[in-house]
Amino acid sequence: MTKARTRREDRPEIILDAAERLIRRSGLPTLTIDAVAAEAALSKGGVLHHYASKDALISALAARKLKEIRADIVAREAAQPPGPAAIPLALIDHVRAVYADEDGFPRALCLASADNPEASAGFRDLLMEELDTMERIARRPGAGAVLSFATLGLLLSRMLGFHQLEGEPLARTFAALEAAARALPEE
Known part of the structure; x- marks a missing residue:
């Protein structure tokens, strides 16, 4: 396979x-098709060939991030002892691992996705699955929802800058x- 062919196949990534x-370095306002093309060393047309708009680009970023999140939770679940707590503990472990992400990308992507129906649908689907x-x-009505919302609420509150627990309070x-x-009760 030639380098040009490999590069063409790799262009979406x-x-x-x-x-x-761009988002990590300068925030969401710098995300334009022109800026992405310059950062990727491609023409604007090359970017538009794969992503027809900024919204399409944000949707693709969200889809990629959701894939990473799902894979991480599945891997963390496999590391837990079998039982009803495995999945919630995997989610909690995932949130602990990403809680202190300081580079701004999760917050920017979350905010951008909120204004993008296709991107927000992916996050909504993940939340509904969880x-x-x-x-x-949980086998007790509401217990699973409380645990899910408490765990995800902790992360979202941090991402959106509402609070930042540290040290002993976070632990x-x-x-x-x-x-x-x-x-959670055994089945």
Whole structure:
């Protein structure tokens, strides 16, 4: 396979990588098709060939991020002891791992996705999958939803800048979430 062919096949990822670098470096306002093209060392037409608009680019970034999130949660679930707490503990472990992400990309992507119906649908689908799974596992009406919303609410509140727990208060919060997950009844 030639380099040109490989590069052409890799262009969608090259473009997404460039868009993510722009957002991380300078924030969402710098995300334009022209800026992404310059960052990716491609023509504007080359970017538009793969992503017809800024919204399409944001949707693709969101889809890629959701794929990463799902894969991380699945990997973390596999590392848990079998039982009803495995999935909620995997979600809690994922949130703990990404809680202190300081580079601004998660916040920017979250905000951009809120204004983009296609991108927000992916996040909504993930949330609904997690809620359904947690409710099925919890076997007590509402218990799974409470655990899901508490865990995700902690992360979203941090991402949106509403609060930032650190040190002992953060450790106590994660310990309380884990205790609630472990208290789920066996099937």
